[in-house]
Amino acid sequence: MKDWLELLNDANVDLSEYKEKEINDIDKAKLKNSLRRKVLKSKTNNMKKIAVASMAIISLITITNSKVIADKFEKLISKNPIENFTNYEEIIGANYRNIVDQTVTNNGVSITINEVIFDYKEILISYTVSGENIDAKSITLYPKIFINGEEIKRGGISGTYSDNDDQLHQFSFEPREHISKVGEFDMKIVIGGKYDFEQDKIIEEGKWEFDFKVSNVAINESTQIFDIDKKINLSNGSSIYVSKVTITPVSTTVEFEVENIPEEELAKSLSIGCIIEDSKGKILKQISSRGISYNYLDKKGTAVSKFRNVSENAENISIIPTILFDLYYDEKNIYNQELQQNKIEIDIN
Structure with a gap:
């Protein structure tokens, strides 16, 4: 996991939320440049790192003589980062995260939206749930998400909780239509009320609403997309295409196309x-996979597999396609032996 100083160096912060006290543009620039220089310089020595960062905090608070700057600084550091969740412990960098840290209490339940991360075709939302009359570990939430006032229809949905904290959860939302726009957005998350998935009664009877700004600029700048379009013909007459590989600081996604798969194999x-x-x-x-979506008339289909992120500073990756029956991989299966002869190498640096 990144330490708090590295998170500080990379994190996104929406300073427009704070209206208590303004400072002029010259002072803002001085403060920003001073803090950046001190944090970057501090990487050479751990003790010096703590001292320099502490001086930067004191300088910020002293110059403005206002609690608002301390509040702004607090928002630079995520209290519940995505690294708390299985599959995301070794993600690279932190400048792609949107730290929200908003809490709403209703019906005796407090919900905090911690972070929002755009990861290729998914939106990852970290949140915390607490309350006296709930089992925080097992509670189920299905938020509705709005971007720039428009509800985002889902194509997929999943959720999990952190092994480190029963109150800490993560929600993965896959928009039905990929969000291709890159920039800053107004996001609204609405929890509560009736939903097409069954939720806990205490959630259905309440309402929690969050409004904040998010950005997908940083993660898009760090995302690599490789159009592979490699076709592998198998002895049973079917073909597998490795069509696209997408590498982000958070995950690695491989997209496939298939055709002419015998029906007895699909069965x-x-x-x-x-x-x-x-x-x-x-x-x-x-991390996850989407099984074959197959059109029996066209004899064509698609599949997607999502993996953990590639190691930092890795120069290349190798991919060996596989076929599984009942989710079991047999490397001695004739088709997998054929696929092993079609390893794909991708230079990523």
Whole structure:
């Protein structure tokens, strides 16, 4: 996990939230440049790092003589970063995260939106739930998400909780239509009321609403997309295309296309995946997969597998497509033996 000083150096902050006291543009520039120089310089020595950062904080608060600056500084550091969740412990950098830290209490339940991260075709939301009459670990939330006033229809949805804290949860939301626009957005998250998924009664009877600004600029600048379009023909007459690989600081996504798969093979719960290894020797663990969506008339389909992020400073990755039956991978299966002869190498630096 990144330490708090590195998070400070990279994090996004919306200073427009704070209206208590204004400082002029010249003073803002001086403060920003001074803090950046001191934090960057401090990387050479851990003790010096603490001292310099502390001096920067004191300088900020003393110059303005206002609590608002301390509040702004607090928002630079995420209290509950995504690294608390399995599959995201080793993510790279922190400048892609949007720290929200907003809490709303209703119906005896307090919900805090901690972070929002745009990760390729998903929106990851970290939140905390607490209350005297709830089991925070098992409680189920299905938020509605609005961007610039428009509700984002979902294509996929999932949730989990942190092994480090039963009150800390993560929600993964896949928009039905990919958000291609890059920039800053007004986001609203609404929790509560009736939903097409069954929720806990205490959640259905309440309402929690959050409004804040988010940005996907930083993570898009750090995202690499490789159009592979490699076709692999198998002895059963079917073909697998590795169509696209997307690498972000948070995850690695491989997209496939398939065609002419025999129906008797599909009946065996056939699914498509891959094994990914980077140049640092790290075999990426799979986070999730979307099974084959197959059109029997066209005899074509698609599949997606999402993995953990590639190691920092890795120079390349290798991908071996796989076929699984009933979610089981048999490397001695004839099709997998054929696929092993079609390893894909991608230079990423």
